[in-house]
Amino acid sequence: MQKQKPFRLITIPVSHYCEKVRWTLDILKLPYVEEPHMPPFYRFATTKVGGESVPVLVTEDQVLTDSTDILKYLDSIAPDDAKLYPVDSQQLQEVEKLEELFDKKLAVAVRDWAYFYIVDNSQIIKSKWTHDVPFFEKLLFPVFYPIMRSGVKNKYHINEESAAQAYAQIESIFAKVNGLLADGRNYLVGDKISAADITFASLAAPILQPPQHPINSDSEELPAEMLSKMKKIQETAAGKFVLNLYKNWR
CATH class of the missing domain: 3.40.30.10 (Glutaredoxin)
Known part of the structure; x- marks a missing residue:
């Protein structure tokens, strides 16, 4: 090339x-x-x-x-x-369908669920939002955090009910992936890593906390209830699949 x-x-x-x-x-x-x-x-x-x-x-x-x-x-x-998109038309359709599901449903649910637990904790948000950003942006975090916290809550309708609905959505999608993996396959579609695998793993990463993720955070600082729900997802077949993808490919 x-x-x-x-x-x-x-x-x-x-x-x-x-x-x-x-x-x-x-x-x-x-x-x-x-x-x-x-x-x-x-x-x-x-x-x-x-x-x-x-x-x-x-x-x-x-x-x-x-x-x-x-x-x-x-x-x-x-x-x-x-190539991350299969040449085979049927496999390509499967990859694109999964990618859209993960983009439109999983990513949104993971975001809303996570923000419910951490958006009010300025220390956690600071560590996540200011990673590697320019120095002056870090300096201005205390000024913009209250505004952005309110904006996040209003824009995404973050509350206890929405968090519960988001977690149910996450469980539903993970159950679907569990089903795909039930036949012992190594990848979601075909016999090599594809855009479906990378999309699923990336968008699920915040709830799985793979050690190889480039933006690591200290899980111990997270709320106990959040950690408990994360552990439940980590122990699913789909959760273990993502952790293995990060270990082997990231």
Whole structure:
């Protein structure tokens, strides 16, 4: 493959959607420079290039603002033996269907469930939001945290009822993946790692806390009830599958 200029990847480092893209870039060995920001500062970077949320991938000739669009673009320039989307049409359809389920349902449920437990804890949020961000953003965290905390709660309707619904959604999706894994397969689709595996593992990572995740956090600081629910998910077949993917591929 022709040597290329590194991509620019605008992120909130702890974001599971950003991890999905970062992992894909790493596994395909594509050069990139990550530009990390905390809320709300990432918007200054993304709006300058025509994006809104993160991740945003800036290439030499285009800007991609959706994690799945980014993965498909990266796959299109990857070597034939490293493709993450199957050539077989039926397998491709399965991968795309799973990826959409994980993007639209799992990611949202994991986000809402996690925020219920941690959004009011400024120390936990600071450690997650300010990882590797520019120094001045860290300095301004105390100023912006109360505003962003209120914004998160209102935008995502974070409360005890929504957290319970989110956890039920997580359990339902994990049950579906448990079913896929029941035949002893090593990957969700086909006989090699695909976008479905990376998407599932990345978006489930906040509730599973794999040690190999690049943005590690100290689980001991999390609320006991949250840790208990996390342990339940970690012990499922799907949870163990994700932890193994991180161990072997991350």
